[in-house]
Amino acid sequence: MSAEGRARHLYVHLPFCAHRCGYCDFVTLVGRSEGHAAYVDGLLAELELEGGLLADPLDTVFLGGGTPTFTEPRQLERLLRSLPRAGEVTIEANPETITAQLAAVLREAGVTRVSLGVQSFEPGLLAVLERRAGPDDVRRAFYHLRDACFDNISLDLIYGVPGQTPADLTRDLEAAIGLGPEHLSCYELEAKPGTRFTHAWGGELVAQAEAMEGYFEFVVATLESAGYRWYETANFCRDGRQARHNLAYWLGRDYLGLGIGAVSTVDGLRWRNAPKLGRYLAELGAGRRPPREREVLDVHTRRVERLMLALRLDEPIPLEEVEEAVDADALARLVALGLVERTGRGLQLTRRGRFLGGGVTAELIAEIPAKQLQLTA
């Protein structure tokens, strides 16, 4: 494989959490420290096996979870120091885990960006979400990070928590903006099937669906007026501080994922590691690859994904890259409706189109071409 064919983005999954929040559907493991060293060993073994797929130097590394900062600090530091260098190294963190000391360790070990899982500043709403950090923990964590010279911090916010009033949302956004983070991710709370949360609150989420339309518009308007750029469906930044790792996903770049449940996409092949920790460690301990689910991405599928991901962004995608994945009739209709724009630079959703991005993209996708059907049949 040529150097430029190699993945320039590395994802590392750290599944450990102090507590599993009701709404979470990620691969997580609850419990302190024991096993963390073994897991880091596993990650490094997998890195050893797959390292050939990575470019040197890497562009980005992202440690996601779980709660990566809940990982036993010495093991976390050992991992960070063993990972290849990269221009951007992001770690996800829960506010209650960030001490001055940990902030310094992270900085020292090469982390350049922290994504802080705030979700809300309202104690009542945090309780509904089963989050452990209070508003003061958030502020304290934020200042510790600033003190450790982190100049690229992102806050995650969730809106649409059952019981959240428009005033609550205003206060959350004001509190977040007040801290002055470089980046914000704002998600509507999703009722993911099978979670405890959906079981308890699913009815409320359905009932408030229409109100959420207004909430989304309000979030975008408020953050934009505070100087943030709405550069992706759910992501905002200032001073050009996009999440470069995530941007790579949205631009359809290859990436390698390490750890249980982690997904990799390299050269038209996608695989997901099985989520079971025991098997993962056992196979890697024996020098073998962990169990994986594989998916071959044919040309059409790759184009569809390229289109789907690119339309989330506020930058046009060159039409020639995705033309064959676009339903021409739908495109004409959507352009006429003022939802899609076609300029010399390519294809892009209009502002209103971005609020309807899911439906617009679904409509824009062309059916699988007949020739490919035969190939995959």
Added chain:
Amino acid sequence: MPLDRIRNFSIVAHIDHGKSTLADRILELTDTVSQREMRAQVLDTMELERERGITIKAQAVRVVWKGRQLNLIDTPGHVDFTYEVSRALQACEGALLLVDAAQGIQAQTLANAYLAIENGLEIVPVVNKIDLPQADPEGTAAEVADLVGEDPERVLRISAKTGEGVEAILDAIVERIAPPQGDPKGPARALVFDSAYDQYRGVVAFVRMVDGSFQTRENVRAMAAGTRFEAEELGFFSPNRTPTPTLEAGEVGYVVTGLKDVSRLRVGDTLTSARDGAQEPLPGYKDVKPTVFAGLYPTDSDDYPDLRDALEKLKLNDASLFYEPETSQALGFGFRCGFLGLLHMEIVRERLEREFDLDLLVTAPNVAYRVTTQAGDELEVHSPADMPRELEHVEEPYIRASTIVPKDYVGSVMELNNDRRGRFDHMEYLSEERVLLTYDLPLAEIVYDYYDQLKSRTRGYASFDYDLLGFEEGDLVRLDVLLAGEPVDALSLVVHRQAAHPRGKALVERLREEIPRQMFDVPVQAAIGSRIVARETIKAKRKDVLAKCYGGDVTRKRKLLERQKKGKKRMKQVGSVEVPQEAFLAVLNLDGDKR
């Protein structure tokens, strides 16, 4: 057989008053069928008839009782087939009027009893189900006696279920009903009172020989249709098909014609010998025309050829079914079908769905309209979509409706009929408790939600029947439904001017509920010509995004969008608006959902 040893009769009864059970007992008692062979309700052959408790196609069965040949001619039990009933009655000299001792006379019984009396038939009144605990044999006998002008003592009381009193019926048939009249030596004349299609033998005609006789292999001519054919086989049912070399005056039997198309031999026609035949046909032939129309569309457009084949097959057995191809921008390719009435429509629809396994979308039924355009042209319109928006004059079919209700509900029925543009004709007490109400009503008012209203306003106690009167002028308008400014052809209606606003309002409200929000505001309007009479807006969606999408869930999100895209493909496109099939169904079933 000499004429005086023959008796031809039918049974007039309301559904479930025991006609089939009585027929079974008669077959048993006359040793036509042994008990062992007895299948309950031998005469009803089709699965559908068995379930609905009605008879679609008449048949005739020959039995022998004390040296006499008795022919039982079965009649269809519903108003939609009035003409067929009248032809079947024409083939008889008498009729058993069978009434349930617990339920009394019903409107349908009444209509057919009058039809029998008008045809000059001797009526033998019979009260059935006297074994039921809730039976009132005396009261019912008095009601029936009063109706036919007979001494209550002469009303027979039976239980077809137990067989009690059935022998007396057979004796009464022989004693009271006159033998057939006719000229056994004259030129042959046979009344066709029903026909059926056999896939191997072609059209089989059920006939009553009036004059003369037919021989097997004789060349025969249908006088009204002008069709000629060879009588490949003659015979009667007993109850199985029994071929005979001749059919003679007074007898009832069948003729195998070999014809491949029922429309070439219609009920009411007269058969005669091709050579030296009769000069004059038997009286009473009518070309029956459909009065109720609806569009039938396959739910899956790929089933269109199957629907066409199925209609072709049904038409073989049902000369009164009419259909022609129709295209709707909203529903695709289908057929505009004409029926004798609502029940006929329901039967056809059920047979298509059940026997041919088709999934159908049926538009709101409408009646036939006679239109004079502003240019002075006259046309018959079978579909609201064909109704000119500008016209000079339009006529619609009217019916004479007979309703029998307990006296407490008279007010409710009158109110309903007045709401439905009804004209009061008369009212009569059949007994102290039960009242017969007669109204003239536009057929279109019956087609829309009438039965259900009648049922709910009388708690199901009303019995209802009607006769077609003819066409009368009406103040009718075409009501169109527009989605984002585009008329939806399948949803057009012809309504009375007064009803246009409430009907339009109900339609657009329902559509607003049923059509999912789109990516733009969709006005839903009901309009008479260019005048909007009702309007709703389906507000545009303001948000439709997949909140999160990162490297770990690209596949899942892609599949989600692909599923969404497939869902869109199943929608019907009206202009720029995507309408799910279910929305059309919900609106077309507007009446149904009030049930």
